[in-house]
Amino acid sequence: MSFAVELKNVxxxxxxxxxxxxxxxxxxxxxxxxxxGPNGAGKSTLxxxxxxxxxxTSGEIHLNGxxxxxxxxxxxxxxxxxxxxxxxxxFGRLSVFENLRCGVLWSLGYKYTFWKFLAxxxxxxxxxSDLLHMIKLDRKRDTLAMNLTYAEQRALEIGITIAGGxxxxxxxxxxxxxxxxxxxxxxxxxxxxxxxxxxxxxEHDMGVVFGLADKIAVLVYGEVIAFDxxxxxxxxxxxxxxxxxxxxxxxxxxEAGH
Amino acid sequence: MTTTTTTAAAARPMIAGxxxxxxxxxxxxxxxxxxxxxxxxxxxxSQMGYLVIICLSYNMLLGQGGMLSFGHAVYxxxxxxxxxxxxxxxTKGAIPVPLxxxxxxxxxxxxxxxxLLGYVTTKKSGTTFAMxxxxxxxxxxxxxxxxxSFFGGEGGVTTNRTYGQPFFGLTFGSQLxxxxxxxxxxxxxxxxxYAFTGTPLGxxxxxxxxxxxxxxxxxxxxxxxxxxxxxxxxxxxxxxxALAGINFEIVNAxxxxxxxxxxxxxxxxxxGGATFFFGPIIGAVLLVFASVMLSELTKAxxxxxGLAFLLMVMFAPGGIASLIMMNLRVAKFGKLxxxxxxxxxxxxxxxxxxxxxxxxxxxxxxxxxxxxxxxxVHFLGLSFDAKSPMSWMLAAAVTAVGALLFTLARRLFAHxxxxxxxxxxxxxxxxxxx
Numbered sequence: 001m002s003f004a005v006e007l008k009n010v011x012x013x014x015x016x017x018x019x020x021x022x023x024x025x026x027x028x029x030x031x032x033x034x035x036x037g038p039n040g041a042g043k044s045t046l047x048x049x050x051x052x053x054x055x056x057t058s059g060e061i062h063l064n065g066x067x068x069x070x071x072x073x074x075x076x077x078x079x080x081x082x083x084x085x086x087x088x089x090x091f092g093r094l095s096v097f098e099n100l101r102c103g104v105l106w107s108l109g110y111k112y113t114f115w116k117f118l119a120x121x122x123x124x125x126x127x128x129s130d131l132l133h134m135i136k137l138d139r140k141r142d143t144l145a146m147n148l149t150y151a152e153q154r155a156l157e158i159g160i161t162i163a164g165g166x167x168x169x170x171x172x173x174x175x176x177x178x179x180x181x182x183x184x185x186x187x188x189x190x191x192x193x194x195x196x197x198x199x200x201x202x203e204h205d206m207g208v209v210f211g212l213a214d215k216i217a218v219l220v221y222g223e224v225i226a227f228d229x230x231x232x233x234x235x236x237x238x239x240x241x242x243x244x245x246x247x248x249x250x251x252x253x254x255e256a257g258h
Numbered sequence: 259m260t261t262t263t264t265t266a267a268a269a270r271p272m273i274a275g276x277x278x279x280x281x282x283x284x285x286x287x288x289x290x291x292x293x294x295x296x297x298x299x300x301x302x303x304s305q306m307g308y309l310v311i312i313c314l315s316y317n318m319l320l321g322q323g324g325m326l327s328f329g330h331a332v333y334x335x336x337x338x339x340x341x342x343x344x345x346x347x348x349t350k351g352a353i354p355v356p357l358x359x360x361x362x363x364x365x366x367x368x369x370x371x372x373x374l375l376g377y378v379t380t381k382k383s384g385t386t387f388a389m390x391x392x393x394x395x396x397x398x399x400x401x402x403x404x405x406x407s408f409f410g411g412e413g414g415v416t417t418n419r420t421y422g423q424p425f426f427g428l429t430f431g432s433q434l435x436x437x438x439x440x441x442x443x444x445x446x447x448x449x450x451x452y453a454f455t456g457t458p459l460g461x462x463x464x465x466x467x468x469x470x471x472x473x474x475x476x477x478x479x480x481x482x483x484x485x486x487x488x489x490x491x492x493x494x495x496x497x498x499x500a501l502a503g504i505n506f507e508i509v510n511a512x513x514x515x516x517x518x519x520x521x522x523x524x525x526x527x528x529x530g531g532a533t534f535f536f537g538p539i540i541g542a543v544l545l546v547f548a549s550v551m552l553s554e555l556t557k558a559x560x561x562x563x564g565l566a567f568l569l570m571v572m573f574a575p576g577g578i579a580s581l582i583m584m585n586l587r588v589a590k591f592g593k594l595x596x597x598x599x600x601x602x603x604x605x606x607x608x609x610x611x612x613x614x615x616x617x618x619x620x621x622x623x624x625x626x627x628x629x630x631x632x633x634x635v636h637f638l639g640l641s642f643d644a645k646s647p648m649s650w651m652l653a654a655a656v657t658a659v660g661a662l663l664f665t666l667a668r669r670l671f672a673h674x675x676x677x678x679x680x681x682x683x684x685x686x687x688x689x690x691x692x
Contacts, residue, residue, distance in 0.1 A: 051475065073474040083475060090469040094461075102465045105458050106477030112486050114459040121458070139690075164476060 002065030004029040004168050004198040005050065005081075010059035010069075012042075012049055012222075019045050021222035022059070029064075032199040036206075036212035042222045043202040044086060047172050050200075051083040052076040063168060078106065082166035086173045086202075088153040090160060092146035096137050099145050101128040101155055102108055104165025122202070127163070134193050137161040151182050155189065162193050169194055171201040175208060218242070268534070280449070289435060298550075300433045305546045308501035311447045313530065313538035313545070315494035316523045318451065321532035322460065322610035323487050324390040325380075330495060331519035332375065333368040336398075337496025338503035338514055339409065340367035342417045345388030345504075349421040354592040358425050361443050363502040371487045380484040383470055395517050402511035414510030417503070430504075440501050447494050452535055453543035454490065463487045471476015529570055531579025540578050556637070558623045559572030562616075591685060592680045600671040611660030617642070617653035 005027040010143045012020040019042045026221040027033055035043050048054045050061055059184050061069040068076050076238060101118065101254060110116070118124070132138055134232055135155040140148060154174065159193050160199060162169060175183045190201075203209050209230070216233045218226040220242045233239055276483050290303055312334050319325040341364035349353045355363060375398075379390045402409040409415070420431045428435050454460045462483050465473050470480045503509050513519065522545065530541025552559040574581050588594050620637045621644040642649045 071602065072479070074477050074479050075479040085472075087471045089475075090390060090467060091465045091472065093468050098461060098464075102461060103476045105462065109552055110458040112459050112462075112478075112482060114454060114457045114486070114490065116458065117456060117463055119454070124458075160472070226554075227323045238340055 001032060003027055004031070004061070004064060005200065006060075006062040007046075007050070008060040009048060010061060010063070011057045012054065012059045013043060015158045019222050020049065020090045023219070023222060023224050025217055025224050025227060027198060027200065029198050032055060032194070032212060032214045033201070033217055035200060035202050035217045035219055036204075036214075037207055037219035041219045042221055044172055045222075046219065047083060047128070047170050047202060051081060066067075077164065079164070080166045081168045081170070082161045082164055083170035084157045084161040084172055084174060087177055090145045090153060090156055095142045095144055096148070096156055097128055097132060098139075098143045100159050100163050103130050103160040103222040104131070107164035107166075110144050124161065131159050131163055134162075135189065151178060151186070152185065154178065158190065158193065162197075162213075166197070168198045169200070171199065173204065175203070175205060183208065206207075260522070283448070284445055287445055291437050292346075297433065300644055302435055302546050302550055303503075304433065304437045304440050304505050306543050307437065307444040308498045308505065309526075309542035309545055310444050310539050311325020311494055311501070312498035312523060313527045314448060314451050314535075314540040315491045315498065315666060316527045317532055317535075317538040318454070318463075318487060318491040318494070320524070320527055321534075321537070322455065322467065323463045323484060325383065325484060325488070326524070327379075327391040327520070328388055328517065328524065329379075329391035329398075329520050330523045331515055331517070332395055332398045333372050333492040333509070334494035334499030335509070335519070336371045337364035337368035338509040339415065339511075340364060340496075341500030342415050342503045343408075343510050345417045346420065349418060356422055356425055357430055357504065358418055358439065361497045364503070365493045365497040368499060372492020372495070374490040376485055376492065380488050381481060383466075383480070385482065389635060392517070395515075395520055395581075395633030397509070399515045400516065402515055409511040410509075412510075412512070414508050414513075416508045419504050419507055436505055440505065441499060443497060447497055448539070455535060456537075459483065459486060472476065488576035499616060500599040512520070527568055529567060529577055531577025531581075533576045534583060536578040537577050537579030545577075556620065556623075557627060558619050561619060565615075588682070591682045593681065597674060597678060600667070600674045604664075604671045605666045607660065607663035609660075610656060611664045614653055614655075614657030614660045617649075618657060621649065621653065 003026045005025070007025040009021050010020055010023045011018065023042075023046060035046065035239065036147055036223075037043055043073065045054070049056055050073055052068070056069045059069070060067060063076065063079055063081055068079060068081070071079075072240070087162060091102060094102065101124055104124050105111075105121075107122070108124050108127070110121065132141055135158060136154060137148075137152060137159070138255070140152060148156060154177075158171070158174060161171070175186050178186060182199060183205060190199075191212065203212075208251065213230060215228060216226070217224050218236075218239050225242060226239045228236065228238045287307075290299055293391070294303070312330070315333075316327070316330045319327050319330070333670070335382070342358050344353065344355055344363045345352045345357070348357075348360075375394050379387060379394060382390060406623055418538065419436070420429050428439075430439060444608055462473065462478055465476075466478075466483045468482050472482050492542040502514075526541035526548075527538045528541070529544055530539065531537025548559065548563055552562065556562070570577060576583075585594065588597065616637065620635050621642075624635045624644045634641050641654075
């Protein structure tokens with residue numbers, strides 16, 4: 001069978017330093033995967049490799065059975081993989097609605113059209129309005145993206161990411177820098193907008209990880225040392241040794257406190 | 259006529275408003291030569307007509323695409339050369355092209371060269387893009403000297419626009435008829451370029467300007483977005499260049515293809531305002547006023563221009579268009595009246611400072627360039643002796659007082675302005691809370 005995302009012995013070096021050392025991962029369609037690991041484990045780098053931002057040093061990446069490593073980001077995006085960024089990466093001088101519409105256009109087949117007016121593209125406008133509603137920024141429709149609050153920019157970041165209707169979604173620390181209450185609301189939002197999609201997310205908040213993910217991949221020093229259900233990962237001796245121990249205890253304590 | 263589009267809900271009154279603006283624009287183009295009947299006015303209006311097209315096409319790159327081009331004259335210039343050669347061929351009867359479609363010939367030429375050279379330039383963005391356009395501009399300018407049969411060498415290529423059968427009775431012998439030809443193209447081109455800002459490609463061009471990296475992750479190849487837009491801009495640049503060729507009946511490579519010319523488009527597009535669609539129109543009008551009238555007033559006109567550019571970059575990077583829009587916003591909230599006082603103060607202080615600086619500049623220029631004509635400088639209706647220490651001391655004193663007054667007035671203005679802005683923000687917040 002073919003997986004939604006499959007990494008085969010992926011390696012990436014920057015100069016002499018090898019950051020990703022033979023990562024293996026096979027994600028079934030529809031699964032929600034959280035990627036965790038200590039700082040510097042290569043989580044963001046892994047996302048950058050999958051989404052085509054960086055090229056691999058060696059190995060293979062497959063998306064729905066098609067090989068995608070070596071392709072530029074826009075080709076990977078057209079094949080149905082979208083990603084968000086750790087630092088909001090939006091179109092600052094365009095309105096919220098325009099930001100979303102930019103995310104929609106290619107997937108609806110408008111490509112480099114300059115003989116049709118945007119105002120007349122009913123499907124694109126409808127889809128952008130739906131997205132606006134989904135990420136709950138209806139009231140900010142005409143606000144320039146650069147004038148949004150931090151949390152709103154994070155929401156817009158997710159909105160642009162899912163706009164093209166990709167079936168594989170990569171979220172790089174979607175809740176980074178958010179307050180507790182914002183985080184829980186935001187996780188609900190992510191859950192709603194990624195229904196039926198394959199989701200990979202990098203996350204530090206263990207509450208979020210165990211709440212959102214079907215499976216957890218643990219990345220340590222550029223290797224996936226465990227990839228299993230949350231309970232199995234919790235019990236995994238190697239994971240505890242390498243990384244989770246203290247963090248996991250905190251998370252369990254937090255859960256017990258609920 | 260801003261680059262930000264409207265929402266569907268508020269569209270109806272906006273559409274009516276826009277239609278009114280376009281009708282007004284057309285009416286203005288028709289009426290202007292009837293109001294200003296002197297031959298100087300007609301010459302200037304004709305130049306403004308095609309410069310509007312050129313500056314708008316330049317702003318497709320600068321304002322809408324974030325592409326700082328130092329070589330736009332390549333496309334206007336090549337458009338002009340091909341157009342003039344086409345006219346000469348048509349005169350000989352070699353090709354059956356009437357004058358009214360010559361601008362389109364120039365447009366296709368501009369597009370062709372943009373497609374050819376732009377493929378290289380648009381591979382990169384930012385500083386690299388700017389450097390490559392500069393290099394290509396120099397390359398083409400240098401090449402023009404190597405092919406005198408095409409570029410006409412030092413003397414350029416001349417032509418005669420009154421060839422062939424009259425077009426519905428128009429021979430284009432008179433400047434007025436040429437003006438209306440230019441005005442027609444100006445109106446249609448402006449309309450088309452405005453329409454472009456509302457298309458998917460036009461919007462993605464803005465997205466590429468704001469964040470090229472993210473564009474790649476929503477499925478677009480940023481190079482293609484830049485390239486196609488560059489080619490379209492080249493088309494309109496070519497139209498503008500061809501109209502210039504028709505207007506002057508001569509093209510000269512050392513002028514039309516030069517980096518100075520490219521720099522002029524950049525400078526005035528920026529002065530007019532690159533962030534709004536209509537900004538370059540103001541820029542084009544200023545360009546003509548500066549090169550025709552300012553150069554008559556003073557020999558140091560390029561120096562004043564440089565100063566104006568410097569001040570604009572420092573204090574109003576959005577150009578005149580942004581100044582207009584900011585004040586319209588203030589006026590919309592009924593606050594313009596409360597700024598009137600500080601505006602007058604600022605204006606008076608600036609005037610004093612300007613007189614002081616201008617006196618110094620004029621005296622320096624006079625001593626350096628016109629010494630043989632005697633020591634008397636005539637400027638702004640005043641005459642003074644450039645060699646007397648009194649004049650220099652007076653000029654220095656006026657400059658110093660002006661600088662002091664200006665600093666104070668500017669602070670006062672900035673203070674009052676930010677007050678008004680926060681009042682407006684408060685009003686908006688109140689409205690949003692309701």
